[in-house]
Amino acid sequence: MNTLAPVFYNAESVRRVLNWPMVNEAVEAALKAVVKPKAPVGDEPMDAIGSEPQSNESRGRSYVSQPARNVTVASNDPSKLLLTMPAFVGNYQLTGNGAGGDASNVARSTLACKVVTSFRSNRLLQPPLPSINANILLFNAHTGELEALMAGTDITTWRTVSASLVATKYLYFRRFGPRAEQQLGINVAVVGCGAQGQLHAAAMCANFRVDKLTLYNRTQIRAVQLANELRQRMAHDSDSCYGPKLPDIQVCGSAGEAVAEADVICIATYAKEPLIRASDLREKRSVHINAVGAGEVHFGEVSDDIYQESLVYVDCMENARHELVGLPAPIAGEVGDVIINGNYPDEQALTIFQSMGMASEDACVAEAVQTALLSCDK
Ligand SMILES: NC(=O)C1=CN([C@@H]2O[C@H](COP(=O)(O)OP(=O)(O)OC[C@H]3O[C@@H](n4cnc5c(N)ncnc54)[C@H](OP(=O)(O)O)[C@@H]3O)[C@@H](O)[C@H]2O)C=CC1
Numbered sequence: 001m002n003t004l005a006p007v008f009y010n011a012e013s014v015r016r017v018l019n020w021p022m023v024n025e026a027v028e029a030a031l032k033a034v035v036k037p038k039a040p041v042g043d044e045p046m047d048a049i050g051s052e053p054q055s056n057e058s059r060g061r062s063y064v065s066q067p068a069r070n071v072t073v074a075s076n077d078p079s080k081l082l083l084t085m086p087a088f089v090g091n092y093q094l095t096g097n098g099a100g101g102d103a104s105n106v107a108r109s110t111l112a113c114k115v116v117t118s119f120r121s122n123r124l125l126q127p128p129l130p131s132i133n134a135n136i137l138l139f140n141a142h143t144g145e146l147e148a149l150m151a152g153t154d155i156t157t158w159r160t161v162s163a164s165l166v167a168t169k170y171l172y173f174r175r176f177g178p179r180a181e182q183q184l185g186i187n188v189a190v191v192g193c194g195a196q197g198q199l200h201a202a203a204m205c206a207n208f209r210v211d212k213l214t215l216y217n218r219t220q221i222r223a224v225q226l227a228n229e230l231r232q233r234m235a236h237d238s239d240s241c242y243g244p245k246l247p248d249i250q251v252c253g254s255a256g257e258a259v260a261e262a263d264v265i266c267i268a269t270y271a272k273e274p275l276i277r278a279s280d281l282r283e284k285r286s287v288h289i290n291a292v293g294a295g296e297v298h299f300g301e302v303s304d305d306i307y308q309e310s311l312v313y314v315d316c317m318e319n320a321r322h323e324l325v326g327l328p329a330p331i332a333g334e335v336g337d338v339i340i341n342g343n344y345p346d347e348q349a350l351t352i353f354q355s356m357g358m359a360s361e362d363a364c365v366a367e368a369v370q371t372a373l374l375s376c377d378k
């Protein structure tokens with residue numbers, strides 16, 4: 001690769017190659033890589049008596065270096081943030097699923113840094129702009145030279161939605177059996193129909209068998225527009241990715257109404273006050289919540305009484321120590337650990353995936369996108 005001239009991949013190029021199998025595989029790789037080896041107990045092998053637990057690297061497993069993200073407040077306004085999100089992901093594999101990978105299963109390492117702004121008032125501009133705008137720097141992991149600058153706004157939305165998909169697969173479906181995500185029909189509620197909510201709604205229907213999709217948005221017209229768009233798109237694509245039966249899509253007048261019959265809830269707003277409460281949820285719990293919104297805190301949009309009843313899982317325990325201070329419930333574990341060890345929740349559990357977003361997800365997806373774009377050029 002020419003080290004003197006980093007390549008620029010614009011948003012259009014990135015969009016051309018994004019697809020769910022590719023992104024889901026890359027995000028799953030990032031979620032697993034972040035899991036630290038456990039201290040040696042029982043049958044865990046030890047290097048030598050009294051030695052430290054083996055590192056993931058020395059075991060040939062994937063691993064991550066991902067410092068806490070740095071947040072800069074712009075114009076003295078806490079709703080205008082610039083975040084820098086560096087990550088190194090070592091020794092991970094992508095199989096070639098969805099064209100991002102390498103069928104030979106060669107282990108890869110990625111060094112990247114996302115620079116992202118969150119300006120929530122952008123939606124009020126004329127014309128409106130996305131609240132989240134991102135670019136990703138991809139470096140040569142051996143020499144440290146900058147190889148590519150990639151538009152990262154779509155990658156941010158896709159990898160965040162994908163983390164919710166992966167969490168739903170392992171924290172919700174797998175409690176019912178090994179292939180439950182292909183067999184079971186679910187009711188999905190989406191609370192917040194901004195950029196995240198829109199893609200969560202479409203992706204849940206494209207990746208799982210959704211019987212009913214309920215939508216709530218503070219400004220109702222956006223939920224109505226999303227419902228209409230999804231109905232049109234699904235009718236048009238019905239042969240390809242959606243199941244044998246198209247979901248029944250309903251717009252609701254309150255968040256409580258939207259989640260009342262939901263098995264899986266995706267909530268992605270800037271709300272500081274809770275939009276959903278324990279009394280809104282189905283009595284027979286067996287419910288999974290993807291809590292995505294990050295206003296001033298990550299967990300404002302879901303009420304304390306839901307957290308107190310839930311098993312809360314995170315993408316990264318280390319980041320949670322910095323970013324989830326004051327979370328009203330203990331953290332049960334990392335999604336990656338559940339993927340690796342198969343320790344799924346009980347069928348009746350109420351689970352929350354508290355999504356913070358990881359730089360390593362951006363790194364793995366950006367690497368997969370670059371691989372796919374390079375293979376298009378061949
Ligand atoms: N976990 C992660 O990895 C990531 C999390 N995020 C977070 O996801 C959330 C949504 O982002 P995105 O979709 O890009 O943002 P958008 O600006 O596109 O959408 C914001 C949504 O939040 C709703 N909303 C804002 N304030 C309130 C409120 N007080 N009460 C109810 N609804 C409200 C808006 O409703 P209305 O249409 O009425 O204005 C809209 O539906 C943000 O908190 C963002 O920080 C984003 C990226 C990654």
Ligand SMILES: O=C(O)C1=NCCCC1
Nearest residue numbers: 116118156294356357358
């Ligand atoms: O992970 C990200 O990227 C973001 N998370 C919170 C809000 C800004 C972007």
